[in-house]
Amino acid sequence: MRVLLVEDDTATSKSIELILKSAGMVVDATQLGEDGLEIGKLYDYDIIVLDLGLPDIDGMEVLRRLRDSRVKTPVLILSGMTQAELKVKGLGTGADDYLTKPFDKNELLARIHAIVRRAAGHSNSVIRTGRLNVNLDSRTVDVDGQPVHLTGKEYGILELLSLRKGTTLTKEMFLNHLYGGMDEPELKIIDVFICKLRKKLAQATGNENYIETVWGRGYVLRDPDETAAAPAKARAS
Template sequence: MRILVADDEPEMTMVLEALLKREHYSVDVVYNGQDALDYGLAENYDCIVLDIMMPKLDGIQALQALRSKNISTPVLLLTAKSQVEDRVAGLDSGADDYLPKPFDNREFVARVRALTRRGGEYTPKVLSAGNVTLDCSTFELKCGSACVRLGNREFQMLELLMRQEGRLISTEQFMEHIWGYDSEAEINVVWAYISYLRRKLEAVGANVCIAARRGQGYLLEETT
């Protein structure tokens, strides 16, 4: 999952980025409201974390602009301002949650996690496809008694394929969702990780494979 963090305090963004990456999110960071708006309009995020007090545009202005463009991404507002009127203004502008500074790191992560489940949809911790399961807590790919632990990028790619089982996912979508907007990674990194995953699926005896559709992308499908 991809998170956009917008805060003009470099020390704060470093902490938030580290917390989120530890939870295996892909994170983009910007330092003013205008960039938050531009990134939010250009990219597909699972959650946006906005500080209210930022240059160029404040968090509420950026949020209002995003909502006016029908961007429905869940938004968590962060601010040192904790007055009731500020909370009301943020929520009335379209924020999904509000967290005043200073806050406990565990609460921040929990609120982001809750927002990425927006809409009350149940998000299982163990995904299944064919005869394999993927444990989202341990990154373990299992088939019967066979088990292999995936690396972070491998896990994110297979998770996306399993959640979208039977649907095509383009190379560009993998790049945007996993490596992020500003990644310097070359597009052939996707092909490399697809190869790694195919070998691991084969190693555990999976009856599903990652199939390629030339010029379209990849999908997970059962083998015959």
């Protein structure tokens, strides 16, 4: 999961960044609203965590401009301002949630997971595809209740595929979500991760195919029944 954090207080920013990274998230952080606005428009994030009291432009203005620019990335306002009218204004301007400081780290993580799930059209923490279950909260994977042990990068790929199930994802998108632009390896490393992930899923499911290659474009997660039905439908037509 890739997060953009816009928070001007250095100590608070470092603390939040540590919490998110310990939960396996890739975090890009900035202290300025203008930077957050430009980065948020330029890159693909799962969520933006936004403070209101920024030194250059107000966080509410950042939110308004993001929505005016048709940026649909979910936004969690994280602010020390507790007034009810501000919460109402924030939600009305396009925020998906409003959490006040000080906050409990477990609540912060739970809200982030819930927002990202809802934005992707999933109502609970477990995303099911065929017999495959991906638990976003515990970062675990199982097949019919039997755990499938993945590396951090393998899980990150499967999590992104699950959140955007049925959508073709490019290798560049995987790199951005796994590395956040920092020390990115070559694109072909994604093929290696996908190959290893496929083998583990095949072993756990009796050779069912969940990850489909879309030649020249990337990869997509589908229910094995859908993957098998597609060629048959093409032949019938």
